[in-house]
Amino acid sequence: MIIYSKDKHEKINIERSEIMNYSVITITREFGSGGRTIAKKLAEDLGFKYYDYEIIQKVAKESGFAESFVEEYGEESQNTGFFAYLTNTWGTSLSDQLYLAERRAILEIAEQGNCVIVGRCADYILEDRKDTLNVFVYADMEFKKDRIVRLYGEREDKTIEKRIEEKDKRRKAHYKFYTDRNWNRAANYHISLDSGKLGIDKCVELIESIVK
Amino acid sequence: MIIYSKDKHEKINIERSEIMNYSVITITREFGSGGRTIAKKLAEDLGFKYYDYEIIQKVAKESGFAESFVEEYGEESQNTGFFAYLTNTWGTSLSDQLYLAERRAILEIAEQGNCVIVGRCADYILEDRKDTLNVFVYADMEFKKDRIVRLYGEREDKTIEKRIEEKDKRRKAHYKFYTDRNWNRAANYHISLDSGKLGIDKCVELIESIVK
Numbered sequence: 001m002i003i004y005s006k007d008k009h010e011k012i013n014i015e016r017s018e019i020m021n022y023s024v025i026t027i028t029r030e031f032g033s034g035g036r037t038i039a040k041k042l043a044e045d046l047g048f049k050y051y052d053y054e055i056i057q058k059v060a061k062e063s064g065f066a067e068s069f070v071e072e073y074g075e076e077s078q079n080t081g082f083f084a085y086l087t088n089t090w091g092t093s094l095s096d097q098l099y100l101a102e103r104r105a106i107l108e109i110a111e112q113g114n115c116v117i118v119g120r121c122a123d124y125i126l127e128d129r130k131d132t133l134n135v136f137v138y139a140d141m142e143f144k145k146d147r148i149v150r151l152y153g154e155r156e157d158k159t160i161e162k163r164i165e166e167k168d169k170r171r172k173a174h175y176k177f178y179t180d181r182n183w184n185r186a187a188n189y190h191i192s193l194d195s196g197k198l199g200i201d202k203c204v205e206l207i208e209s210i211v212k
Numbered sequence: 213m214i215i216y217s218k219d220k221h222e223k224i225n226i227e228r229s230e231i232m233n234y235s236v237i238t239i240t241r242e243f244g245s246g247g248r249t250i251a252k253k254l255a256e257d258l259g260f261k262y263y264d265y266e267i268i269q270k271v272a273k274e275s276g277f278a279e280s281f282v283e284e285y286g287e288e289s290q291n292t293g294f295f296a297y298l299t300n301t302w303g304t305s306l307s308d309q310l311y312l313a314e315r316r317a318i319l320e321i322a323e324q325g326n327c328v329i330v331g332r333c334a335d336y337i338l339e340d341r342k343d344t345l346n347v348f349v350y351a352d353m354e355f356k357k358d359r360i361v362r363l364y365g366e367r368e369d370k371t372i373e374k375r376i377e378e379k380d381k382r383r384k385a386h387y388k389f390y391t392d393r394n395w396n397r398a399a400n401y402h403i404s405l406d407s408g409k410l411g412i413d414k415c416v417e418l419i420e421s422i423v424k
Contacts, residue, residue: 136398136404138398138399184397184398184399185396185397185398186348186350186396186397186398186401186404187350187396187406189398189404189406190405190406190409190410191403191404191405191406191410191418192348192398192401192403192404193402193403194399194401194402194403197402198402198403198422202422205421206403206418206421206422209417209418209421210410210414210418
């Protein structure tokens with residue numbers, strides 16, 4: 001809602017958006033960009049619950065799938081090839097069942113509020129909620145390679161770049177399949193941040209200044 | 213540059229990016245999203261020079277084209293159809309000549325520093341400058357329609373939406389033609405902001421908190 005002043009030409013007051021109380025933050029991120037780190041810091045600073053692997057656990061518990069199975073197939077698309085065609089008797093693929101289970105979990109989590117949710121098309125699933133802030137985090141390849149080598153102790157070699165590309169390719173495909181949108185399109189989100197350029201701490205600060 | 217601490221597992225200090233002194237801000241924006249308003253406020257608050265129509269004037273002066281011509285063809289692509297094929301004896305279309313003239317103007321303006329530049333592929337032209345912050349501003353259709361009706365005094369009817377789409381379509385085509393990128397791709401910019409959701413003032417505040 002935009003506040004109007006009596007004089008249409010009084011633009012100053014017009015530019016304020018409705019005061020929002022954000023109860024849910026979703027973080028969609030490129031692998032290695034620090035999106036997860038940002039999410040954890042936000043949860044800590046704001047006293048919000050953090051949902052990442054916890055979603056997997058919730059889904060596994062409620063669906064009967066093994067946690068490792070949910071983790072492997074839940075977000076990174078295996079929709080090309082054999083897996084795509086494994087359907088149950090109702091014609092729903094395993095991937096679809098997982099997606100629906102994750103979607104249910106995410107809707108419940110958001111309803112409880114005060115949470116930060118990482119990935120899993122949560123921005124799309126929660127797009128009708130006015131109390132949800134959707135964030136996209138990305139960075140240039142050098143920053144991501146450097147981060148992954150340092151934080152995950154991987155060897156620095158040519159395969160890192162390929163691994164990053166491969167992981168993001170799967171996320172993009174998964175996202176595209178279930179949302180019909182391009183993952184890296186700015187307008188999917190409310191704010192998109194280059195963590196390599198701005199720095200992780202700055203990204204946290206910017207998001208907090210919106211949410212608080 | 214990322215500051216390392218002696219202990220690789222000490223992650224807190226690692227996440228700070230280099231302290232940047234931003235001297236140039238580029239604002240790429242959807243029509244009606246308030247990008248121009250944001251740019252003006254930034255220029256005013258930061259004491260920066262504001263470049264929008266001023267680029268057109270500069271280009272017109274230096275190129276000999278009439279200002280109205282530069283304004284009409286400089287940013288909104290006329291590259292489909294007849295116009296695309298008008299070339300001079302060296303094979304450069306009028307559109308290309310204008311783009312090159314604007315590019316030169318933008319490079320000079322950035323070199324002088326302390327400026328806010330609106331549109332015209334400035335983010336792409338200046339992408340190698342470390343002192344430049346590239347911002348993308350967008351909003352949902354309702355917000356943009358509402359804004360255009362209020363601020364530009366246009367009649368509210370079905371043609372507004374079409375006009376917004378048409379204008380953005382031209383900008384997208386112009387941008388794609390000269391940068392080979394999709395205009396609304398988050399990673400083209402350092403920060404992308406939904407001005408409808410966050411509000412114009414909040415967008416100004418977020419950008420200033422990066423730049424100051």
